[in-house]
Amino acid sequence: MPQTVASLNVADLKVGYGKKQVCGEISFKAAGEALALVGPNGAGKSTALRTVVGQLSPLAGKVLLNKAVIDDRSADFRRLAALVFDDDAFFPELTVGEHLTMVAAGHGVSDPVAAVDAELDFFQLTEHDHALVTSLSSGQRRRLLLASAFVRPRRLLVLDEPEQRLDTQMRRSLAQRIAQCAAAGETVLLVTHDPEFLTTAARKALYIADKVEKLSAGQAAERIQAMPA
């Protein structure tokens, strides 16, 4: 894994479906830092995230990763980027530990056993190491999905509502871990609805709505708290 910083340059990006744009135009740069996307339900955060990582085509504008147009199918991108969306896809015949070992080995981790043990511990899955994924609770499956992103090297980490289905303690630990990743030079993009998670994990935010605004994490957390329940 090259120790380069993943440099994202998003310019005049319009996102949506068919010809329908779902939110205001998005422009930002992020390199070796965590940026949170916040906003009300249905505002377009996940659509924006999926467009930035090349899973959806932009209606207009461009996304450059290290100065090249992003291509989510290229080997370079898959080596660089770990993505966690809300679509868990596991092999029903593999255990928790086997899933993580497969991801770690597939990404060339030099000591996959140690890496897997560390993530089992962090995500409190050690006692489920030998369990089939089909026997996990939804929160445990979520933790396995997150562990799969952390067990491998990456320079770009993209997380859509990582706090979902996690208990308070795990939310805090994960937010702190994300902040550490950014401090170590990883580029992190995350969508969150949780103000505490946001201010722990990131310093900068984009408020996604009809107009997209650049905010500090603190300002964005206040916006979230001010939203009608």
Ligand SMILES: Nc1ncnc2c1ncn2[C@@H]1O[C@H](COP(=O)(O)OP(=O)(O)OP(=O)(O)O)[C@@H](O)[C@H]1O
């Ligand atoms: N596959 C799709 N086809 C057409 N419209 C879609 C599709 N997925 C989402 N939308 C619409 O696009 C808009 C933005 O959805 P998106 O999921 O990006 O919002 P979000 O900000 O992530 O919301 P939430 O906070 O509820 O997760 C919504 O109006 C939604 O109904």
